Amino acid sequence: MGSFIAIRLVRLVATLLAVSFLTFLLVNLLPGDAINALIPIEAQQDQEYVAQVRAEWGLNDPMLVRYGKWLGDAVRGDLGESIVTSRAVSSEIAHRIPVTGELMIVTVVFSVLMAVPLGVMSAYREGSRLDQVISGGAQFALSVPGFVAGLLFIYVFAMKLGWFPATGWTRISNSISGNLMTVTLPALSLSVIEVAVYARVVRSDLVTTLKEDYILSARSKGLRDGFILFRHALRPSSLTLITVVGLNIGLLLGGTVVVEFLFALPGLGKRLLDAIFQRDFMMVQGITVFVAMVYVVVNTLVDLVYLVVDPRIRKAD
Amino acid sequence: MPDNVANSPLLEVDDLRTTFTIPTGDVKAVRGVSFTLDRGRTLGIVGESGSGKTVLARSIMRLNLGTNVTTTGTAAFDGNDVLTRSPSEMRQLWGSEMAMVFQDPMTSLNPLVRVQRQVTEHLCRHLNLNRSEARQAAVDLLREVRIPDPDTRLRSFPHELSGGMRQRVCIAVALACEPSLLFADEPTTALDVTVQHQILNLLSREQADREMAMVLVTHDLGVVAGRTDDTMVMYAGTVAEYAPTVSLFADMRHPYSEALMRSIPLTSFPSHTRLAAITGRPPDLIDPPTGCAFSPRCPYVQDHCVNEAPPLVEIDDPAHRLACWTPVGSPEALTAFEKNLAAGLPQAVAVDVSTTWSPTGGVDG
Numbered sequence: 001m002g003s004f005i006a007i008r009l010v011r012l013v014a015t016l017l018a019v020s021f022l023t024f025l026l027v028n029l030l031p032g033d034a035i036n037a038l039i040p041i042e043a044q045q046d047q048e049y050v051a052q053v054r055a056e057w058g059l060n061d062p063m064l065v066r067y068g069k070w071l072g073d074a075v076r077g078d079l080g081e082s083i084v085t086s087r088a089v090s091s092e093i094a095h096r097i098p099v100t101g102e103l104m105i106v107t108v109v110f111s112v113l114m115a116v117p118l119g120v121m122s123a124y125r126e127g128s129r130l131d132q133v134i135s136g137g138a139q140f141a142l143s144v145p146g147f148v149a150g151l152l153f154i155y156v157f158a159m160k161l162g163w164f165p166a167t168g169w170t171r172i173s174n175s176i177s178g179n180l181m182t183v184t185l186p187a188l189s190l191s192v193i194e195v196a197v198y199a200r201v202v203r204s205d206l207v208t209t210l211k212e213d214y215i216l217s218a219r220s221k222g223l224r225d226g227f228i229l230f231r232h233a234l235r236p237s238s239l240t241l242i243t244v245v246g247l248n249i250g251l252l253l254g255g256t257v258v259v260e261f262l263f264a265l266p267g268l269g270k271r272l273l274d275a276i277f278q279r280d281f282m283m284v285q286g287i288t289v290f291v292a293m294v295y296v297v298v299n300t301l302v303d304l305v306y307l308v309v310d311p312r313i314r315k316a317d
Numbered sequence: 318m319p320d321n322v323a324n325s326p327l328l329e330v331d332d333l334r335t336t337f338t339i340p341t342g343d344v345k346a347v348r349g350v351s352f353t354l355d356r357g358r359t360l361g362i363v364g365e366s367g368s369g370k371t372v373l374a375r376s377i378m379r380l381n382l383g384t385n386v387t388t389t390g391t392a393a394f395d396g397n398d399v400l401t402r403s404p405s406e407m408r409q410l411w412g413s414e415m416a417m418v419f420q421d422p423m424t425s426l427n428p429l430v431r432v433q434r435q436v437t438e439h440l441c442r443h444l445n446l447n448r449s450e451a452r453q454a455a456v457d458l459l460r461e462v463r464i465p466d467p468d469t470r471l472r473s474f475p476h477e478l479s480g481g482m483r484q485r486v487c488i489a490v491a492l493a494c495e496p497s498l499l500f501a502d503e504p505t506t507a508l509d510v511t512v513q514h515q516i517l518n519l520l521s522r523e524q525a526d527r528e529m530a531m532v533l534v535t536h537d538l539g540v541v542a543g544r545t546d547d548t549m550v551m552y553a554g555t556v557a558e559y560a561p562t563v564s565l566f567a568d569m570r571h572p573y574s575e576a577l578m579r580s581i582p583l584t585s586f587p588s589h590t591r592l593a594a595i596t597g598r599p600p601d602l603i604d605p606p607t608g609c610a611f612s613p614r615c616p617y618v619q620d621h622c623v624n625e626a627p628p629l630v631e632i633d634d635p636a637h638r639l640a641c642w643t644p645v646g647s648p649e650a651l652t653a654f655e656k657n658l659a660a661g662l663p664q665a666v667a668v669d670v671s672t673t674w675s676p677t678g679g680v681d682g
Contacts (some may be wrong), residue, residue, distance in 0.1 A: 127384070184367055213424040221490065222411035222441035231438075231554045235429050312428060 004307065019292040020074065020285075024067045027281045029090060035059065037280060038083055040245060047240045070285070079286035084278050089286035091270065099267035100256050101171055102179075104188040109236035111194035116241075118195070119202025120229055123237075126207050134199065141196035146255045150189035150262045157185060167264040185264045190255050194248060201244050212236075235309060242309065246302035250295050325396055327498060327530050328354040333390035335369075335376045340605035348370040348554035349390070349431075351629075354547075356497065359521075359564065361541030363577065364551035370534045371420075373551070375499045378415055394498070413443040414589050416491035418505040418520075422483035426475040428553045432459075433471035436489055441474040443494045453462070458489040461518060481512035485519065492523055499524065502534045517544060538577050542566055550574045553610035555602050556629050560637040570632065570644040572615045579668075598663045609642070616657060616665040617643040618652040 035044065038053050053058050058069065068243050073080060079089035093186035117124040150264035158166035164185050209215065210233055218228045257269030264270075268287060347369045354360050360369045374640055375381045377392045391398045392414065399407070419425035426435055436458060437451035446454060452471070459467035464483040475483055484504060491499055501520055505513035515593055532543055535609040541548050541562060548565045551572060552556040557659045558571035569575050576599040579593045584653050597614040600606055606613065630641040644652040657665035 112553070213419055213421060214427040216380060217419055217487070218427070220411050220417045221380065222408045222413060223439060224408065224442075227438075232427050232430065236427070295570040296406075308598060310429060312476050 004313075005304065008303050012296050012300050015296045016293055017288070019296075020071065020289045021067060023285055023292070024063070024070065027285050028063055030279070030281070039283075069157055074289065079289070080282040082275075082280055082283045084280045085282070089282055092288050093268065093284065093287060096266060096268045096271050098172070099265055100260070100269060102172065102183055103186055103190070103256055103259070103265070103267060104249070104252055106183050107190040107194060108188055108249075111198055112241075112245065113189045114191065114195045115198030116202055116234070118199040120206060120234065120242075121211060122199065122203040123206035124225070124229060126210075131203075134204070138196040138199050141192050144192050146189050146193065147258045147262055148194040150186070151188055151260055153185045154262075169263075169265045169267075176279045181262075182265075186259045186265060189259050189262075190252060193255075194252070197244060197248065198241060201240050202237060205240050206233055209233045209237040238309060239306065241303055246299045249298045253291055253295065319442060319592075325668065326353040326376040327356045327358075327395060329391075330377060331393075332389045333376060333392055334374065335372050335381065335386065335387065335388045336551060338385045338387070340367045344602045345605060346554055347376060347494070348387075348602075348605065350554075350556055351390075352549060352556070352559065354498075354530050354532065356530055358547070359531045359533060359545040360530060361536055361545035361548040362534045362551055363536065363541055363548060364557075365536055365577075365595075365599065367553075367602070368551045369554035369602075370536075371502055371555075374417070374502055374532060374534050378411070378417060378500060380417070403555060408467040409459050412439040412496070413494040414496055415500070416494070416496040417502060418484070418487050418491045418504045421507040422480055422487050423475075423507065425487055426483055427474055430474075432472070432473050432475065432478070432486055435475075436471070436493060437488065439490075440493050442495070443447050455489075458493055459486070461516075461523075462486075462489045462492075464489075473587075480508050481516065484508060484512075488516070488523070492527070497529060497530075498527055499531045500534065503536065505531075505540065512669070515534070537576075539581055542568070552576070553605060554602060555610060555626075556638070556640060557611065558637075558639050559629070559642075560634070564634055564637055568634075568637070570637070570639045570646070571611075571641050572617050572643070572645055572650075573611045575645045576614075583633060593668055596667045607639070614664050615643075616668045617653040618657065618662070618664075619643060619647075619653045 005289075021058045033048060035054065038057065039050065045048055058066055061069075070080065077090060079093070081088050082092060085092070116136050118138075124145045125131050137248045157163050164181055166179045166185075168182060172179040215228060215233055220234045223232075255266060257273055260264070260267040260270040260304070261273060268291070272284065272291075274280075275287065325631065330353070331348045331351045333347055334345070337344040337346060350373055353358070362373065362599065363369045365654045369587070372381065375389045377394075377399065378582050379388075379402070387622075388400055390400070392400055420443055424431075433451070433452065433455055437446075437454040440446050440451045440454055441448075456467045457472055462480060464485050470486075471476070472502075474665070475486070478547075481628070484678045499520075504520065505516050508516060517540060520531065520533070520626075523529070531545075533541060535541060540550075543562070545562050548560060548566075549556055550564045550571060552573045556652075558565065558569075560568075565574070569578055573595075576593070576595045580595065582592055595614055600610050600613065606623070608621075608623040608626055609615070609618075610626070615622065619642070625642075627640045627642045629638050630638050631637065643653050654665055658669055
């Protein structure tokens with residue numbers, strides 16, 4: 001078990017190094033000179049000033065040297081400062097992360113809470129009309145992108161029914177109910193696909209589990225179906241779900257960019273989009289590495305969750 | 318063991334038929350089986366894979382999962398037909414009145430649930446025990462099935478136990494609510510040979526101590542010998558021969574029983590003795606033969622066998638029932654065998670070249 005964790009920690013560090021280097025490389029390969037973001041076009045006539053700014057930002061150094069400098073600062077928690085706003089990248093991230101973080105957590109929790117009962121019902125009545133309706137619904141939901149669902153929800157729940165605000169964000173520190181109102185529609189929009197994916201995963205795993213001998217043996221003990229489903233079958237059927245939830249965090253991060261844009265939420269995705277348009281390479285670099293870190297850490301945690309769920313892995317190490 | 322507990326039989330199965338509907342047709346897995354089992358008695362059901370013995374046991378317990386299964390006939394448990402009971406009525410019977418020990422202890426325990434919960438969860442449900450009572454009951458049960466250090470073992474997960482230990486746990490689970498009928502479905506097939514005897518002895522001892530009726534399903538005649546009161550030999554979903562175990566072994570009359578017997582290796586055989594395998598394969602149960610199901614593999618087959626299925630009838634001993642036109646040892650069988658051998662029928666030739674057998678019926682050595 002100790003080496004199980006150690007191996008994953010080494011993997012985590014290696015992944016972060018690779019991601020940060022690749023991001024650095026890609027940002028450098030982006031068309032457009034960073035100097036355009038640093039000083040207005042008119043001021044670029046002054047060659048001396050341009051050279052001075054270049055030296056100041058270290059733009060003349062070879063890329064590897066710049067990466068080394070950036071990495072040295074990054075491990076100390078300093079991700080540099082935004083070229084556009086001159087604010088520290090880390091404080092921008094810290095300011096934005098509650099929005100995106102909450103959106104993602106609400107989405108994942110809501111999706112799992114919706115998907116597990118749907119998947120369980122579907123698997124329990126495999127082949128029935130109910131199963132067909134749920135599976136068909138999931139198939140349909142899978143083909144609805146988040147922004148389409150978002151537009152639909154805005155139209156129905158914000159404009160027609162007026163239950164929720166169409167755009168904007170209320171911080172949880174200002175008003176809890178207000179915060180819940182603003183997170184609901186964006187999270188629902190992101191959940192549509194997630195629920196479909198998770199419900200299908202739960203169903204297919206559970207269908208397999210329900211054919212296991214130990215389920216038959218639980219039945220032969222006279223246990224109730226509900227007890228067998230939730231106390232015997234669900235846990236062995238949840239390993240794929242856990243994996244998929246972890247992997248989907250990445251997909252979800254992509255999804256938040258679009259949904260934050262659609263609902264005008266001041267989140268990380270929106271900030272990343274702005275930074276790309278502004279050639280704010282420090283910002284792009286910082287946010288990308290941060291997101292990668294979250295992704296890798298979440299998936300490492302997922303690996304550790306296996307240990308909790310399946311005692312055989314604890315032993316197998 | 319005398320059946321003095323009650324007069325009515327505990328289990329009375331009459332013309333039980335189980336059919337699985339699959340896309341290619343109806344698989345007639347059990348085709349009209351009748352027998353009775355008295356309280357505290359033991360019955361061995363013997364047959365090769367696909368003979369319907371497991372399906373029969375599961376049909377009586379109503380554990381054939383799936384919507385494509387139909388079971389007809391009656392299986393009266395304590396005078397009431399179980400086949401017509403509702404699922405919730407069955408749940409009252411399962412575990413508390415009828416229990417089952419499954420073939421593979423590696424897969425019949427939930428790998429993610431500790432032994433304690435697996436042994437106690439139905440105790441709590443059927444007997445309304447609280448946590449500490451259930452725990453104590455579990456410790457007692459594990460001790461009874463000879464699991465050393467029960468307190469530690471209760472906290473184990475199944476993968477931390479050996480195969481034999483797991484089967485002991487399964488037996489403890491089955492015995493927990495003191496059922497009056499226990500089905501043991503090939504309980505030793507998945508175990509090491511050295512452990513098989515211990516498990517069988519444990520089952521026999523518990524059966525006797527609790528005066529519990531037991532149905533022991535196996536493919537191995539050697540397992541039922543000396544352990545069960547009666548033995549039923551099944552072939553292709555039907556009963557081939559049914560007799561008190563002692564008289565069956567003394568006077569085996571069905572060619573299939575004899576063929577099973579012939580396939581048991583004996584230590585008295587010289588090294589490298591070839592065992593007489595039963596030639597051919599079990600019949601297709603979607604479209605079973607019109608005549609005797611064993612006729613395509615029987616060394617004593619005659620025209621009559623192919624055309625008409627023999628009924629299960631009592632022979633000289635009223636407790637001994639047989640479904641065969643040419644019983645082993647009869648003059649008809651001998652004539653048929655000579656004729657089949659001369660005609661070069663593979664099943665007759667295979668028996669003839671086998672050094673362990675003589676066509677007068679029985680095993681040499």
